Amino acid sequence: MTTQEQKAIPIPQVEARASIPTQNLRVPGPTVVPPKVQAAQAAPMINHRGPEFAAIMKRVTLRLQYFFQTASPVLIYPASGTGGQESAIVNLFSPGDHIISITIGNFGDRFAKIASAFGLEVTRIDFPWGQAADPAVVEARLKEVAPYRGVLLTHNETSTGVTNDLQTLATLLRRLNPDALIVVDAVSSLGCVQLEMDKWDIDVVLTGSQKGWMIPPGMMMIAASQRAWEAHKSAKLPRFYFDWTLARKSLDSWQNPYTPALSLFYALDVALEMMLAEGREAIFERHARAGEYVRSRAKAMGLKLLSDHKNASNTVTAILAPEGIDTKTLLKKLREEDSVVFATGQDHMRGKMFRMGHLGFFSEADLAQAMDALEKQLHALGFQG
Amino acid sequence: MTTQEQKAIPIPQVEARASIPTQNLRVPGPTVVPPKVQAAQAAPMINHRGPEFAAIMKRVTLRLQYFFQTASPVLIYPASGTGGQESAIVNLFSPGDHIISITIGNFGDRFAKIASAFGLEVTRIDFPWGQAADPAVVEARLKEVAPYRGVLLTHNETSTGVTNDLQTLATLLRRLNPDALIVVDAVSSLGCVQLEMDKWDIDVVLTGSQKGWMIPPGMMMIAASQRAWEAHKSAKLPRFYFDWTLARKSLDSWQNPYTPALSLFYALDVALEMMLAEGREAIFERHARAGEYVRSRAKAMGLKLLSDHKNASNTVTAILAPEGIDTKTLLKKLREEDSVVFATGQDHMRGKMFRMGHLGFFSEADLAQAMDALEKQLHALGFQG
Numbered sequence: 001m002t003t004q005e006q007k008a009i010p011i012p013q014v015e016a017r018a019s020i021p022t023q024n025l026r027v028p029g030p031t032v033v034p035p036k037v038q039a040a041q042a043a044p045m046i047n048h049r050g051p052e053f054a055a056i057m058k059r060v061t062l063r064l065q066y067f068f069q070t071a072s073p074v075l076i077y078p079a080s081g082t083g084g085q086e087s088a089i090v091n092l093f094s095p096g097d098h099i100i101s102i103t104i105g106n107f108g109d110r111f112a113k114i115a116s117a118f119g120l121e122v123t124r125i126d127f128p129w130g131q132a133a134d135p136a137v138v139e140a141r142l143k144e145v146a147p148y149r150g151v152l153l154t155h156n157e158t159s160t161g162v163t164n165d166l167q168t169l170a171t172l173l174r175r176l177n178p179d180a181l182i183v184v185d186a187v188s189s190l191g192c193v194q195l196e197m198d199k200w201d202i203d204v205v206l207t208g209s210q211k212g213w214m215i216p217p218g219m220m221m222i223a224a225s226q227r228a229w230e231a232h233k234s235a236k237l238p239r240f241y242f243d244w245t246l247a248r249k250s251l252d253s254w255q256n257p258y259t260p261a262l263s264l265f266y267a268l269d270v271a272l273e274m275m276l277a278e279g280r281e282a283i284f285e286r287h288a289r290a291g292e293y294v295r296s297r298a299k300a301m302g303l304k305l306l307s308d309h310k311n312a313s314n315t316v317t318a319i320l321a322p323e324g325i326d327t328k329t330l331l332k333k334l335r336e337e338d339s340v341v342f343a344t345g346q347d348h349m350r351g352k353m354f355r356m357g358h359l360g361f362f363s364e365a366d367l368a369q370a371m372d373a374l375e376k377q378l379h380a381l382g383f384q385g
Numbered sequence: 386m387t388t389q390e391q392k393a394i395p396i397p398q399v400e401a402r403a404s405i406p407t408q409n410l411r412v413p414g415p416t417v418v419p420p421k422v423q424a425a426q427a428a429p430m431i432n433h434r435g436p437e438f439a440a441i442m443k444r445v446t447l448r449l450q451y452f453f454q455t456a457s458p459v460l461i462y463p464a465s466g467t468g469g470q471e472s473a474i475v476n477l478f479s480p481g482d483h484i485i486s487i488t489i490g491n492f493g494d495r496f497a498k499i500a501s502a503f504g505l506e507v508t509r510i511d512f513p514w515g516q517a518a519d520p521a522v523v524e525a526r527l528k529e530v531a532p533y534r535g536v537l538l539t540h541n542e543t544s545t546g547v548t549n550d551l552q553t554l555a556t557l558l559r560r561l562n563p564d565a566l567i568v569v570d571a572v573s574s575l576g577c578v579q580l581e582m583d584k585w586d587i588d589v590v591l592t593g594s595q596k597g598w599m600i601p602p603g604m605m606m607i608a609a610s611q612r613a614w615e616a617h618k619s620a621k622l623p624r625f626y627f628d629w630t631l632a633r634k635s636l637d638s639w640q641n642p643y644t645p646a647l648s649l650f651y652a653l654d655v656a657l658e659m660m661l662a663e664g665r666e667a668i669f670e671r672h673a674r675a676g677e678y679v680r681s682r683a684k685a686m687g688l689k690l691l692s693d694h695k696n697a698s699n700t701v702t703a704i705l706a707p708e709g710i711d712t713k714t715l716l717k718k719l720r721e722e723d724s725v726v727f728a729t730g731q732d733h734m735r736g737k738m739f740r741m742g743h744l745g746f747f748s749e750a751d752l753a754q755a756m757d758a759l760e761k762q763l764h765a766l767g768f769q770g
Contacts, residue, residue, distance in 0.1 A: 006583045009454050012447035015440055017654055020428035030430040041426040041648055043405035045415040047726050055400055062397035069394050078463050078603040080643035086626045118623040198391045218463040218603050218646030238503040241471040258465035261603030263426055341432050
């Protein structure tokens with residue numbers, strides 16, 4: 001097309017901006033953000049190379065280390081959790097490396113997909129949706145595979161509402177292969193349920209801002225063990241934006257290699273203060289009570305869960321659609337009539353289930369209102385229970 | 386290290402959180418954010434797969450197309466501008482591709498570095514800091530190089546305060562090689578100075594949220610021409626997070642492939658409304674007046690600029706440190722005594738100059754206060770002018 005043929009782009013005719021509704025947002029991320037954290041984002045911009053930001057960066061990084069339970073530096077990027085998965089892969093491995101992917105749902109699948117996209121040789125150990133990774137099955141499979149450089153696994157699978165027994169799996173993986181890197185997607189678990197990165201000898205842990213951290217999406221946090229930093233030195237996959245070496249070097253002066261997401265840093269600074277005030281173990285207990293409450297209410301209504309009780313997640317519950325109930329209609333009525341927002345099922349489970357988030361910032365009353373509304377709407381749609 | 390040797394991570398002792406100061410932030414990004422845009426970030430979270438977000442995503446995307454002056458979709462990522470540079474490279478090229486990098490400063494250098502990191506064959510055409518790319522030199526060099534797939538260039542070089550004559554360069558590049566991809570880093574120019582993506586037949590334009598868009602950092606926006614989308618189909622560099630195909634597919638339902646930075650979308654939605662109210666050409670004129678004012682004030686004080694007048698940027702001015710003036714002391718006094726924040730020189734120009742941003746949200750009074758304070762502090766430090 002020549003220059004002459006190009007038309008000027010007109011100002012688009014669009015729907016006017018509406019105010020953002022306040023809802024009982026019960027999706028498994030983004031979570032509800034506490035008012036104090038919401039307000040923190042409205043602070044003025046500052047120079048990200050100046051002393052004011054360095055103080056924030058230092059405080060946030062050190063407090064994240066406490067929640068990651070690691071002595072390793074925590075690196076922070078403007079990115080989603082998927083960016084965290086990619087960051088782990090490009091910083092640890094070289095083209096053709098053989099790795100294992102233990103997959104129990106959609107986000108485990110994505111982790112494996114990224115590894116394949118970057119030219120790794122991926123052996124998958126898949127478990128059906130709703131089940132956790134069975135250590136005995138993992139052990140049997142790993143004894144018959146070719147040598148491998150690392151294992152990717154999910155702590156809490158957001159798509160199925162299942163939490164892997166990470167401590168048991170990490171212990172097993174370390175025993176079977178002392179040198180293989182254990183790489184954990186903890187996007188929807190860290191800060192909500194117990195994960196002791198150093199004690200459990202995990203090599204990489206990554207998470208996303210819009211989950212247990214109670215701030216809006218847009219930031220990804222990742223930490224690597226000494227073993228992982230060693231592997232990083234010889235890892236040959238191409239990288240730049242997510243290159244850990246650059247981030248770690250900048251951390252020496254409490255900076256980022258590129259412009260950080262300042263308003264999300266402001267939010268995280270306040271959120272971490274709130275989390276410390278509540279107490280790490282108290283937060284874990286609150287999430288455990290939430291998971292227990294949601295599961296027992298769902299069962300009392302006559303609903304079936306995707307996950308078995310033993311491995312049910314304390315941050316997200318996947319509820320199977322009862323026979324004859326259209327989940328699209330159900331979720332629409334809940335949103336429009338009760339301001340309660342659940343998430344749909346993903347992938348092959350779309351329309352067959354829905355998911356309820358109970359992580360980050362919530363009260364017991366929020367969960368009760370959501371379950372009451374669900375019960376009411378199910379009955380309105382003819383569900384007998 | 387065995388499990389037993391790992392010590393529990395204690396709660397870190399850190400400096401208490403201080404309130405964020407309101408300053409006359411005159412760095413070339415992040416820019417000052419208008420109060421209405423600051424406040425917009427504090428709105429509640431919503432489901433990024435729901436209808437409320439789809440309306441925002443649609444409005445923001447279409448309005449960005451107007452400011453990019455392109456009929457192509459604008460893709461939006463949680464990332465910095467550097468992520469945008471990486472996104473362009475991994476989506477357009479294959480390992481070993483020969484490309485040209487026209488570099489006039491630090492951010493042009495970074496673009497070339499990313500290309501090399503991803504295994505491209507890079508021929509650099511460098512110009513000294515403070516100068517724009519000379520079309521005659523570019524033409525002479527391009528006539529002697531091996532065939533090339535694309536050309537990377539910077540519209541406005543934030544490190545030197547120089548704006549390339551992009552229209553002339555793009556016309557030249559297209560004439561010399563009708564098939565080569567013209568890839569433009571417009572991080573600190575788009576939305577501030579004229580850039581007609583489609584009319585100038587540019588293949589990729591990328592920008593960052595914390596510049597002309599008047600919102601905090603953390604989002605990157607990028608658009609590709611039909612020629613670029615064609616090239617993308619056969620581009621073999623590994624990618625996932627920044628894969629345009631995934632983003633474009635999600636755009637069909639006004640969604641993102643991964644969780645978007647919601648509060649920054651809220652901010653951008655309001656900022657674009659303000660930009661349309663002001664008018665695109667009026668914004669360009671305001672930036673032209675700002676550049677002219679800052680340069681004339683600096684010269685009247687007896688200061689020298691890094692750039693020659695002809696190619697001086699209307700979004701950032703690089704001022705050379707006068708003989709005997711320590712820029713570190715000068716910038717510290719300005720920050721602490723006058724709440725005026727300038728940026729340091731980068732790379733080999735650290736300590737030899739400082740930079741003043743005049744882009745995004747500012748008033749003439751902001752610029753006057755900054756220049757007045759600069760004049761006062763220079764005199765206090767013994768500068769005679």
